[in-house]
Amino acid sequence: MKNSMLxxxxxxxxxxVPSQPKQRLAPExxxxxxEYLAISPFFIVFAIFGLFPIAFSMFLSFQKWDGIGEMTxxxxxxxxxxxxxxxxxxxxxxxxLIWVYSTIPMLFxxxxxxxxxxxxxxxxxxxxxxxxxxxxxTSLVAVAIVFGTLxxxxxxxxxxxxxxxxxxxxxxxxxxxxxxxxxxxxxxxRWVGYNAIIYLAGLQSxxxxxxxxxxIDGASGIQAFFKITIPNLRxxxxxxxxxxxxxxxxxxxxxxxxxxxxxxxxxxxxxIVLYLYREAFVHNYFGYGAAVGWGMFLLIxxxxxxNWRMVQGKPSND
Amino acid sequence: xxxxxxxxxxxxxxxxxxxxxxxxxxxxKTKTLTLWYWNRSLDDDLIKAAEQQFPGIRxxxxxxxxxxxxxxxxxxxxxxxxxxxxxxxxxxxxxxTSSDRFYDLYELGAQExxxxxxxxxxxxxxxxxxxxxxxxxxxxxxALFYRADLFEEAGLPSDxxxxxxxxxxxxxxxxxxxxxxxxxxxxxxxxxxxxxxYNQVNAQSDRIYFNPDDTFIGDTADSSMKKAWDLAVKAxxxxxxxxxxxxxxxxxxxxxxxxxxxxxxxxxxxxxxxQAAPDTSGKWRVxxxxxxDGNNGGSFLAIMKTSKYPQEAFDVIRWIxxxxxxxxxxxxxxxxxxxxxxxxxxxxxxxxxFFGNQATGEIFSASAMNVKPAYFGGKHGNLNGIVSRELSSxxxxxxxxxxxxxxxxxxxxxxxxx
Numbered sequence: 001m002k003n004s005m006l007x008x009x010x011x012x013x014x015x016x017v018p019s020q021p022k023q024r025l026a027p028e029x030x031x032x033x034x035e036y037l038a039i040s041p042f043f044i045v046f047a048i049f050g051l052f053p054i055a056f057s058m059f060l061s062f063q064k065w066d067g068i069g070e071m072t073x074x075x076x077x078x079x080x081x082x083x084x085x086x087x088x089x090x091x092x093x094x095x096x097l098i099w100v101y102s103t104i105p106m107l108f109x110x111x112x113x114x115x116x117x118x119x120x121x122x123x124x125x126x127x128x129x130x131x132x133x134x135x136x137x138t139s140l141v142a143v144a145i146v147f148g149t150l151x152x153x154x155x156x157x158x159x160x161x162x163x164x165x166x167x168x169x170x171x172x173x174x175x176x177x178x179x180x181x182x183x184x185x186x187x188x189x190r191w192v193g194y195n196a197i198i199y200l201a202g203l204q205s206x207x208x209x210x211x212x213x214x215x216i217d218g219a220s221g222i223q224a225f226f227k228i229t230i231p232n233l234r235x236x237x238x239x240x241x242x243x244x245x246x247x248x249x250x251x252x253x254x255x256x257x258x259x260x261x262x263x264x265x266x267x268x269x270x271x272i273v274l275y276l277y278r279e280a281f282v283h284n285y286f287g288y289g290a291a292v293g294w295g296m297f298l299l300i301x302x303x304x305x306x307n308w309r310m311v312q313g314k315p316s317n318d
Numbered sequence: 319x320x321x322x323x324x325x326x327x328x329x330x331x332x333x334x335x336x337x338x339x340x341x342x343x344x345x346x347k348t349k350t351l352t353l354w355y356w357n358r359s360l361d362d363d364l365i366k367a368a369e370q371q372f373p374g375i376r377x378x379x380x381x382x383x384x385x386x387x388x389x390x391x392x393x394x395x396x397x398x399x400x401x402x403x404x405x406x407x408x409x410x411x412x413x414x415t416s417s418d419r420f421y422d423l424y425e426l427g428a429q430e431x432x433x434x435x436x437x438x439x440x441x442x443x444x445x446x447x448x449x450x451x452x453x454x455x456x457x458x459x460x461a462l463f464y465r466a467d468l469f470e471e472a473g474l475p476s477d478x479x480x481x482x483x484x485x486x487x488x489x490x491x492x493x494x495x496x497x498x499x500x501x502x503x504x505x506x507x508x509x510x511x512x513x514x515x516y517n518q519v520n521a522q523s524d525r526i527y528f529n530p531d532d533t534f535i536g537d538t539a540d541s542s543m544k545k546a547w548d549l550a551v552k553a554x555x556x557x558x559x560x561x562x563x564x565x566x567x568x569x570x571x572x573x574x575x576x577x578x579x580x581x582x583x584x585x586x587x588x589x590x591x592x593q594a595a596p597d598t599s600g601k602w603r604v605x606x607x608x609x610x611d612g613n614n615g616g617s618f619l620a621i622m623k624t625s626k627y628p629q630e631a632f633d634v635i636r637w638i639x640x641x642x643x644x645x646x647x648x649x650x651x652x653x654x655x656x657x658x659x660x661x662x663x664x665x666x667x668x669x670x671x672f673f674g675n676q677a678t679g680e681i682f683s684a685s686a687m688n689v690k691p692a693y694f695g696g697k698h699g700n701l702n703g704i705v706s707r708e709l710s711s712x713x714x715x716x717x718x719x720x721x722x723x724x725x726x727x728x729x730x731x732x733x734x735x736x
Contacts, residue, residue, distance in 0.1 A: 064736075067395035068416040081736065087729075148567070155571045174561065174714040262703060266711045281388045283700050284412075285736065286395065 060290035067284045078291035088292065090267055091275040092299065094180065098271065099248035101184035102191075107240055109192050114199030115229075129200070132193030143186060144257030148173070151182045151258075176268030179259055183269055186254045191247070195240050202236035203229065238311045242304050249300045252277065272296050349627050351634060352378045352401035356386045359405050359455065359617050360638070361647045368634050375630055387412075394419060402625035403635060406618040410452050411694040413620075414445045421621040422449040426632035434641060438691035439656045443618050446530045446693075452618030453635050454656035456647070458584030459685035460521055460612040462491075463591060466603045466674060468579045472501035478681065481605035488519065488549050491608035495558040498579055507560035510572070510581045512550040512713045513706050514564055518582040519546035522612035528695030534734055536701070537727060543705070547726075549609075550709055551719040561713055570594035582607045584614035585654040585682045592672050600671060604678040611688035616656065654682060661686060697733065704729045 029036060064074040082088050113132060117125055135143070150157045151172040159169035172178035206229065214224045230237075255269030261278045263270025270278075276296065280289025353365070365379045380401070382389055387409060393400050394416065406413065413420070423443075428450050432440060435454055443452035462481065470476040474494050475484050485491045495508025509515065520526045523542030529535055536543035553559055560578050562569040572578050573595035581587075591602065619635045621628050637643070641657040648655055649665045666679030708726040711717035 065395075066415070067391050068413070068419060085732070153561075153568055155568065171561070171714065176715070262707055264710075265714045266717070267707060281385070281392070283703075284391055288736075 057290040057293055060287050061294055063287040063290075065286045067286050071287070074287060078288045079295070081288065082291055082295055087267065087270070088272075088275060088295075091263075091270045091272045094263070094268065095249060095251065095271045098180050098183050098187070098251055099245065101180060102187035103241070103244045103248055105184075106188045106192050107195060107237070107244065109188070110195035110240070111199055111233075113192065113196040114203055115225075117196065117200050118203045129197060132196050134193065135190050136194045138190070140190070140253045141257050143190065144254055147182060147186050147189075147254075148258050151178070173259060174265050176266050179255070179264045179268035182258060183251065183254045183271075186258075187248070187251060191244065195244070198240055199233065199236060202233045206232045234311070238308065241307050241311050245303050245307050246300055249273075249296065249303065272299070347374055348376045349374060349630055350376045350378050351403055351625070351627060351631050352380065353403040353405075354380055354382050354386075354390065354401040355405040357381055357383070358651060359407075359653075361643075361650055361653070363650075364638055364643055364647060368638055371637055372630070372634060375627075375634065377634065398624065400622050400624055402622060402627065402631050404620050404622060405455065406452050406620055408442075408458070408615045408617070408694075409699055410443055410618050410620075411698060412696045413451065415696055417445050417447070417449050417451050419623050420451040421623060421625070421628045421632070422451065423453055423621070423632060424448075424450045426621070426629055427636075428453065428632075431636060431640075434657050434659060436656055436658055436686060436689070438613070438689045439616065441691045442616075442694070443620075446532075452620040453639055455617040455619060455639060456586075456644075456653035457656045457686055457689075458586055458613050458615035459654060459682045459689060460518060460582055460584050460607050460614050461678075461681050461685050462580060462582050462605045462607045463587065464580035464603055464605065465576065465598070465601050467601045468498065468502070468506060468576065472498040472579075474498060476603070478603055478605035478676065485605075485608050488515075488609045492553060492556055492558060495553075495579075496556060499558065504557075506577055506579050507572075508558040508579055509553065510560055510562050510564060510569060510578050512554045512559050513709050514581060514583070515553050515559075516546045516550040516705065516709055517614065517702070518607065518612060519549050519609060521584075521614040522607070522610045522690075524690035524692045526692060526694065527698055527701050528693060530693045532695055534730070536730065544723075547705065547709070547723060551712060554713045554719075559713060565590065574598060582609075584616075585678075586615060586652065588672075588678065589652050600674050602673050603676050604673060604681045606681060606685060611685040613686070613689040613692075616654070648679075654686065658687075700733055701730055704733060 060071075061078055062074060062076070063071045064077070065071040116122055117128055117132075122128065153159070153171040153174060154169065156169075156172065158172065162169055170178065172182060210228050210232075211224055214228060219227070250273050251271045252273035255263055255271055255274055256277070258264070259269045261274070261282050263274055272292070273296070276289050276292040279285045279292060360379075362379070365377055369375060369377055386405075387407070390404060436457065439454045439457050443454060444450045462485070464476075464481070466476040469481075474497065475481050485494055492508075498508055499506065520542050523546075525535060525541045527534060527536045527541065527543060535541045560572050562572045562578065564583075569578075570593075573591060574597050576598060583591075588604075592599075595602075619639070621631045621635070625631055639657070641655070641659040641663075644653070644655040644657045644660040645663045645665055647653040648660065648663075649668075655661060655663075661683040666683050667677045668679065669675040669677050705726050708717070708722040708729075712719050712722045
């Protein structure tokens with residue numbers, strides 16, 4: 001291609017293509033100034049509240065700053081402290097555990113709910129759709145308080161139920177696993193309906209002819225589910241896995257309201273964002289907080305790619 | 319038509335932007351002082367009364383909810399837009415390194431009133447360099463809160479004076495706890511949580527984590543850190559704690575159900591206890607704390623360097639914190655005075671029904687007069703957080719206390735390197 005371009009130059013086209021836009025760019029913009037003006041608020045707001053903080057946090061991550069005094073250049077010390085701080089790695093571990101505990105059951109339940117909502121025999125479907133979606137728009141702080149009461153050590157509803165069966169009460173929020181379970185249950189409760197609605201949309205976009213054809217060929221319901229529904233839902237599943245990964249890496253309000261800034265006993269609820277919040281806004285290491293933010297960014301990018309690889313599978317399969 | 323519409327729209331936006339930024343424009347005569355405080359840190363009526371006391375001054379009092387310290391510090395980080403007067407809690411020492419952001423109250427006339435205040439409390443607002451950045455509001459003298467009925471039933475002394483005599487040390491207090499729990503078959507616990515023991519032992523000390531030159535002394539025999547740790551661990555090993563963390567719904571329920579027989583706390587715990595445990599009214603008493611008198615909490619007022627009217631601001635806070643007004647604040651909302659004169663006021667001997675008509679003010683006054691001046695240092699809160707986490711692990715997850723101590727010290731050392 002390149003050779004042929006060189007051998008057969010086309011003078012009239014070349015003149016027309018590169019020179020025209022350059023000369024006309026400014027007048028073009030001016031001509032469409034109203035349109036550009038109309039869309040400019042987004043870009044202005046993004047530059048102020050999106051682009052600038054990102055750039056500033058990059059700058060800040062190399063500084064030592066308590067928020068009040070002078071900023072001093074700190075080199076890579078913040079990053080070095082982060083990588084050698086056992087609490088950071090604990091926060092990473094906690095976040096991953098909570099993510100596993102919450103995302104897998106959540107997407108599983110969401111798929112079942114979506115399947116049921118899509119089934120012909122269910123009545124009042126709109127009511128159920130709204131019902132399942134409602135937790136997603138509930139104030140997270142209120143939710144955390146309610147769940148805190150459920151999991152309360154001595155007077156919680158869960159322990160009351162256990163006592164009915166003669167099982168000794170469990171100090172849920174005094175144990176690492178208990179805190180992680182409580183946080184995961186909150187995440188599941190909140191996001192299961194949201195993902196179910198997305199799956200429902202995906203289910204409804206699968207052409208019914210596929211199922212009819214399968215039925216004629218004698219496929220069972222289960223076979224149809226695994227051979228038609230799941231493969232056709234794959235892009236949707238990929239979407240939900242990646243969004244839940246990003247969301248799961250950023251779990252913050254649930255543990256913060258449930259067990260406080262330190263993540264509760266032995267820091268079981270100390271997630272990466274809670275760690276970032278504590279270091280930056282409670283202990284006032286703003287430069288360090290910025291470094292943790294970038295560390296988290298890299299982790300999220302890494303896990304999104306991993307997920308994408310895992311769920312998408314090898315391209316040859318498609 | 320099009321142009322006119324565009325122009326008028328632009329004007330409208332301009333008006334909105336300007337009006338949003340400018341806020342209320344002060345008239346020539348009134349000087350507005352913005353005040354940041356949190357709910358119940360000052361008497362609202364007193365702030366209104368200050369406006370009448372100082373004609374020409376308007377006080378724009380803003381209650382900042384949520385995490386006050388974070389909001390204050392992020393505002394300071396922004397460099398502008400802060401209030402004239404700002405309240406600090408007992409983390410005042412964290413702001414010593416930024417003392418240049420606040421007026422030195424000595425320059426505004428603080429010496430004249432220095433002798434009116436408790437010396438140890440006054441010193442908490444003075445930096446090691448000698449600048450006074452914060453004027454005391456209330457103090458938090460500590461004492462032992464206990465259930466007289468449960469103590470009596472278990473055969474322990476129940477009169478405040480007898481308790482002061484017979485439960486004078488922490489060890490005596492722990493032994494009494496063991497006796498009480500045996501009597502109640504462990505259905506009643508002696509104390510709420512071991513983190514509170516740790517904090518209260520330190521609150522009774524004048525040397526905790528740092529020397530005034532900010533060198534760490536926690537691992538030396540001089541400081542109370544190891545002593546407080548050992549006593550807290552001992553309480554855990556003797557199973558004296560109900561493991562109910564302070565200011566949780568668990569704590570409230572346990573207090574109201576009579577599952578906790580006593581705790582050492584500051585005077586402001588009175589209000590919290592009364593709200594948490596209304597059913598136990600009349601059964602509580604207060605005695606001088608085992609291990610000695612101490613202070614836990616208590617707040618301050620400072621004037622920011624960005625203020626245009628520092629002298630006026632000082633006159634206002636000086637008036638608000640004069641002994642008479644402190645007595646009024648104590649009477650009305652239990653803000654325990656930092657003015658020495660206020661400690662002799664008749665209101666201190668007022669009997670309180672919740673405490674079986676005991677005048678708890680007398681106990682707390684005696685405690686307040688006896689507090690030793692301590693230096694906290696800018697990283698006190700961070701270190702306390704580290705130790706608290708390790709103590710919780712010991713109490714609730716059965717972590718080995720020696721390992722927890724070493725982990726805490728290692729983390730503290732790492733923290734001090736930053």
